[in-house]
Amino acid sequence: MSNLPAELKYTKSHEWIKSNDDGTVTVGITDNAQELLGDLVFVELPEEGTVLAAGDQCAVVESVKAASDVYAPISGEITEVNASLEDEPEQVNTDAFGVGWLFRMKPEQPEQIAALMDAAGYSDTLEA
């Protein structure tokens, strides 16, 4: 049973988003998503400085089984990416909510975060 950290917000497309103290957000994919994909072999991350609208495809996580698009949960600019995933993509599998984070953004409209699902809402979207 995947655990869902209560302090995060979630999207229907299995991204999680965390508000950081400095006003940026961190984005990753959920434990449920990594479990469906299996061992990741490649992660393609956006360039720093890329400006995205909410819902834009911005990264790819690829396992032996399938390649899966990752979408920006909110609008904003990429400030940092998790470069260690280049050599160790499996960190997403072992710690999807922690060291397996994908990228950080400066939100353009921070109120978009509140409109996302909480842990209970995301949990409801998952099949049994």
Place this chain on the structure above:
Amino acid sequence: MPQRTVLYDRHVDAGAKIVDFAGWEMPIHYGSQVQEHHQVRRSAGVFDVSHMVVVDVKGKDSQAFLQYLLANDVAKLKERGKALYSVMLNPEGGIVDDLIVYYLDDEYYRLVVNAGTRDKDLAWLEKQKTPYAVELSVRDDLSILAVQGPQAMGIVQSLLSESDKKVIANLGVFFGADVGGLFIARTGYTGEAGYEIMIPSERVVDFWDQLLANDVTPVGLGARDTLRLEAGMNLYGSDMDDSTSPLTSGLNWTIAWEPANRDFIGRASIEAARGSGIKQTFVGLVLLDKGVLRGHQKIYCAAGEGEITSGTFSPTLGKSIALARVPHGIGSQCEVEIRGKRLAAEVVKPVFVRNGKSMLNA
């Protein structure tokens, strides 16, 4: 109605993620497909392949029947326990299935065929045997474990009695022997040394437990696919099927053309095709960029277009590899269309890893 092998509960106990495979609920992995792959290349892993189908062929016409049924020639098997790999063709020269056949006695051979083709194969065998004095016996009373990896043979031998161990320790490659009701064969689908063991189902759980107690790792079907592809071994249903010729599936080596007067089903068709010139060939590909090659992706080269028949990420090589059916004269490079982009791939012989080592240059 999905089926389960006798080891289902053991798979669940070991943390298996269970998926449907050809109507069977099987373990795709037990936590990490990539780790399981590495375990087989580095030490020893065990696969439950009890869903595969064992068919015993008995009777005075056994050899004649199999010489007609199979594209490879069972007359090559002169020593008891010796096996060979073959395809069986349909009259159009397409492949009904690939299999291993063991010569156990002059009137007793054993076939092992794929799980996904069980109904088709059994109907085919029943139909083709009509003129021959043979009986078929489907051995659903047997379970099958494949124990593969550099430590595999030593561990299995250590579980046997002293006298059984002597018999098995002397087993040559592609030979099998019955020791106390276990049929142990030096065959495999991983490119590593090891055994495939046919065991009465009432004994397999105990044998599984003994293997795990001796540091053999349970390995799922996900790793089975990455291992076999690295070893350049075809998968029926992906690399070949009823409509594909062995001559364009990398299986020319399995056809016994001699003696020229041995008729077998499909011989006339593939002989005619060989005579008029084969326009396609079967190759290996290594993706030069990041990404994963997958079945059905289109291939582009100066000589024309081709298609990937099966692809994956190779954990041992750290790159994506594939088997592909392509035009003759393809050369050493091509492009593969992946998610709308054309990426460069190197064309190589269709075998990537042997005895744990890369077969690719630098």
